[in-house]
């Protein structure tokens with residue numbers, strides 16, 4: 001098995017995390033355009049573990065509804081279907097990786113602080129630019145590095161070699177991955193997201209978050225999301241929210257900022273406004 005490429009090895013892992021059926025069911029119902037909000041709410045409510053977590057999150061300070069919500073139907077009415085659908089997906093993915101991982105130089109807590117910081121800032125930038133659904137940006141930011149967890153959980157020794165090599169030589173992180181396992185966490189994350197059938201905006205953001213200029217022929221709304229995630233990812237690393245590795249912080253790209261029509265000084269106030277919420281949001285998500 002060791003000689004097979006990593007993506008083929010992934011296919012052979014029978015304990016690969018799966019998502020609860022509710023995620024696929026609601027995506028299909030929404031895509032069919034023939035279902036009512038009540039039907040979608042009923043499907044979510046059937047998975048009590050997911051539904052109760054979503055209701056708890058909806059009542060958290062982050063959404064500003066403060067304890068007003070007691071059912072999924074109500075959550076959809078107050079926050080919209082898209083936000084609730086994203087919450088269901090996010091809760092399901094995080095649950096799939098609730099294994100604490102083996103003790104190592106990789107710090108999962110720092111990893112989650114990094115991804116939540118990216119999520120919160122991406123949402124903030126989308127609000128600043130008044131474009132798209134801010135909750136789509138949040139979810140793309142939250143899941144962009146999910147391939148790293150796959151590496152930690154299923155290819156632990158190789159992952160540790162990558163981290164050691166990266167820390168020692170301060171090269172580019174994804175180049176270190178290519179040198180050691182021939183694929184990046186972006187390829188691995190995308191592969192898993194395809195298997196899970198999660199929305200395209202998430203799988204494409206996962207795939208291209210380090211190489212946004214390689215994202216060709218994809219819908220402009222999704223391109224905007226992955227550009228934002230790319231910029232947020234670099235920005236938060238420069239503020240110390242890296243995934244827990246010693247190395248050079250990733251550099252943002254001027255070209256991407258230009259394509260988004262903003263400058264780094266536009267991001268600073270958004271970050272100042274949102275950075276204090278990161279630790280609270282991580283706690284609210286039960287990490």
Ligand SMILES: [Fe+2]
Nearest residue numbers: 144145209210
């Ligand atoms: Fe990444």
Ligand SMILES: [Fe+2]
Nearest residue numbers: 114144145233
């Ligand atoms: Fe990242």
